[in-house]
Amino acid sequence: MSLDAITFDLDDTLWHNGPVMAHAEPTHYQWLGEQIDALKIVSTPLAEAFPLEAYQRHRQALMRRFPLQRGDHSWIRERAMFEILVEHGLPRTEAERWAAAGFEQFMALRHTITPYPEVAPMFEAWARRYRLGIITNGNVDVRRLSLDHHFDAIILAGEMHAPKPDSRPFLSALARLGAQPYRALHVGDSWEEDVLPAQRLGMHAVWIDAKDEGERELPPRVTRVTHVRELPGIVAQLDRRQT
Numbered sequence: 071m072s073l074d075a076i077t078f079d080l081d082d083t084l085w086h087n088g089p090v091m092a093h094a095e096p097t098h099y100q101w102l103g104e105q106i107d108a109l110k111i112v113s114t115p116l117a118e119a120f121p122l123e124a125y126q127r128h129r130q131a132l133m134r135r136f137p138l139q140r141g142d143h144s145w146i147r148e149r150a151m152f153e154i155l156v157e158h159g160l161p162r163t164e165a166e167r168w169a170a171a172g173f174e175q176f177m178a179l180r181h182t183i184t185p186y187p188e189v190a191p192m193f194e195a196w197a198r199r200y201r202l203g204i205i206t207n208g209n210v211d212v213r214r215l216s217l218d219h220h221f222d223a224i225i226l227a228g229e230m231h232a233p234k235p236d237s238r239p240f241l242s243a244l245a246r247l248g249a250q251p252y253r254a255l256h257v258g259d260s261w262e263e264d265v266l267p268a269q270r271l272g273m274h275a276v277w278i279d280a281k282d283e284g285e286r287e288l289p290p291r292v293t294r295v296t297h298v299r300e301l302p303g304i305v306a307q308l309d310r311r312q313t
């Protein structure tokens with residue numbers, strides 16, 4: 071068989087995301103607290119009235135209240151900050167303004183990402199040979215990482231209200247790339263959200279087992295690796311034109 075298109079998950083596939091989020095999560099909220107306390111509209115510090123855990127619980131509650139938007143992490147985060155600030159006693163216009171500023175802080179921290187060193191050369195080499203796409207549930211803007219020029223389709227599944235494992239973002243990517251499922255490969259770290267939905271559609275799938283969950287019985291067309299650097303070998307095997 072020959073391969074026409076390759077789609078990629080982002081977080082924990084092209085970079086190690088844990089440390090990025092572990093830093094971004096408390097840091098932007100602390101920043102927000104400092105700004106709000108400095109306004110002196112409310113005497114109780116924000117972190118005392120609404121500690122980080124309250125903000126996280128509020129986001130969970132929003133996902134239950136707005137199930138369609140549960141995958142739109144940007145909307146959930148900004149909305150949670152807005153509602154907390156209103157409850158904290160800020161006028162709605164101020165709350166809106168500071169929620170937007172807090173979200174900007176978060177996004178700046180969210181993008182302090184270093185893709186694995188193998189990633190850029192891999193895309194350089196493949197962009198000439200394959201149509202490349204991104205399918206992500208997250209809110210990383212690949213334009214901010216200077217990686218976007220390699221991709222013919224960038225699907226933000228959460229923002230289309232159909233987060234993976236929904237099949238729609240995969241179908242949408244295949245349509246935009248003009249690829250048949252059996253001539254396309256999806257690469258991702260999540261068994262449930264990347265591997266299974268792609269495999270069910272007839273795509274090939276590479277499971278980046280970054281957390282080293284271990285060997286398991288693999289359905290047809292699925293390959294397990296532990297790091298993206300192993301991909302070129304797999305792609306060469308899948309694509310007979312390369313041999």
Ligand SMILES: [Mg+2]
Nearest residue numbers: 079081082259
């Ligand atoms: Mg991922």
